Amino acid sequence: MSLPALVSKLPDVGTSIFSVMSQLAAECGAINLAQGFPDYDPPRVLSEALARHATTPGHQQYAPMPGLPRLREQISLKTARLYGVPAPHPDSEITVTSGATEALYAVLAAVVRPGDEVLVLEPAYDLYGPAIRLQGGVPVYVPLRLPDFRPDWDLVAAALTPRTRLVLLNSPHNPSGAVLTADDLRTLGQLLDNTPTLVLSDEVYEHMVFDGQQHRSVLQEPALAERSFVLSSFGKTYHATGWKVGYCIAPPLLTAEVRRVHQFVTFAVSTPTQHALADVLPDPELYTSLPEFYQQKRDLFAGLLRDHTRFELLPAPGAYFQLARYHRISSEDDVTFAQRLTREAGVAVVPVSAFYHDRRDHGLVRFCFAKRDETLIAAADRLRQL
Template identity: 80%
Template sequence: MPLPPIPSKLPDVGTSIFSVMSQLAAECGAINLAQGFPDYDPPQALTEALARHARTAGHHQYAPMPGLPRLREAISRKTAAVNGVAAPNPDTEITVTSGATEALYAVLAAVVRPGDEVVVLEPAYDLYGPAIRLQGGIPVYVPLRVPEFTPDWDLVKAALSPRTRLLMLNTPHNPSGAVLTAQDLTTLAELLADTTTLVLSDEVYEHMVFDGQRHASALQFPDLAERSFVLSSFGKTYHATGWKVGYCIAPPPLTAEVRRVHQFLTFAVSTPAQHALADVLADAEQYTTLPAFYQHKRDLFGQLMQGSRFELLPTPGSYFQLARYHHISDEGDLAFAQRLTREFGVAVIPVSAFYHHAQDHGLIRFCFAKRDETLTQAAERLRQL
């Protein structure tokens, strides 16, 4: 007897737009400015460290579930130095995860119960909503102001209820590159002061803040830090997205809950990769130079796009650049992105993909984490429109 169809937990969810556009780029031979990954290698010191530890006896078996002690200790020192805060306890406050994606899912699985509400500022990375729903949670979407993509804190306040379990932040923001300020986080701390709402602060682009600004982390605000899970990504920091190594910093009671899930989700992260990251994390130059590195790429792409019919929006952080195309076409953003890939050989992401109801503001997202020659070739094609 044939089995009946299996009811889907996510019947309305298809293949991620990032996979779709990258596949289309491959089929068309297009330059891929869609998916957020560099087309250059990690620092040589890191790849050499990985090779060294891959040849080291004893570095091929499971690492401890929370992460290698030496890596967690290095993360603690780096966090204190970069954020100007007390060093988080590596034993009770830091967990190494299989990328920030696993950390995010582990947090949601640990704290969100059926019927809990989770406030999400939109547009948002497309993982957020489905991961909340898989826990039985209810996403409560609050729109960011367009085109600045800044929060309206009155709307956020109105979205809070006795059922609000968690509020999700992302700064610098994907897809817009907007950056939350210290005043933003102070305001949020005041909004949550009399609540039991937790915070998930996705800070994977923390080292990509431009024009002399400084990254404002939830860790820097005691009233937020005591209720926050702060996520970071070595993949973003070291141009190694395929390594899938990230970490979560949270107070001991919250860390304990994340680890309860993490141990049954992935248990442990690549041992030689953790050793290699611990080696290079001591060299602060590897990440303190990132703002200038990516600001150069942002500015270069902006210069190369002068004379095109695209309207580039301000990008104070991340490695993404939004653009309007209304001088070129009145198509919907998905149709335009697909045509741009097929006919002009440059793949991008339609920003409607970051909205749960596919809200279309006529914006597309470029990733400028590419070699200068890649950006030059892409801009030459884009100026033809």
């Protein structure tokens, strides 16, 4: 029996650029500064907690669908302590998910209906567009200003229509590291006042903001908090991206909708992993130390590139990525340049055109500096040969 031809829901989507560049790095023996993961281990106290709970009787079975109560309680306390906001209710406003990726997909699946528009500030993480389209939604791309990647709120206002179901934010921003301010959030709150439009705020790099700045969560802007889903990632915070644990904070009615989807996508997240995270979350030093930790890496790598290469660096106020122009090195398009850099210089990067739906090329590549100092020094040494 012959099967009917399968019509793809995403015919124009191939393998993620991050997987492609990581595979090329492996094939070429290149230093991988492309994919956003550390090359160092999580805090020892966290790994030890996981080992302990992996052998604890009763911790090998399903956790409750919304997440372990003790972990949700600790998330609530941390959120209130960090942002000075009322503690989200552990039972009705916090859901533990299989990474922020699953949380993002669950939110979109829960609230985006066929024909709904979702505003995406671009460049944007490559998951956003396909996940919106899979729900029958229409991504509406609003360009961020270059070179600082700041929102143009007049453009956002012009893009809002009665069909706008959701505005998708990401701060600190991937790939640029740009950080939204309190004024930005206040302006967006005013734009959405008296509308039914919701907000999805991807804040997975919340603990990576530099130069004395502070991360501003939409939870701190009352006009947004009441209509927002806020996503965070333990993988980013604790250098454990492979653990795939994140969470979503939202008002009770919105949380109920997320859980309707979450229970049929993942149902429950690894039980011993949740116990381990609940053990370490009461210690704020593990995440309040991250700005200094990552700023040192940013400054080390940026200094090496400025002193020894012809890359032109853009500001990196947050996250753990460094954007760089390469026009003084090559006139190639960014995909060709990134591939040649991997093969010939032995350093893998991501072409920034991958973050644009139309593959717009601004002559930029993205380095990830969430690496050991010796890795960054070795990468810079290879790049100086260009």
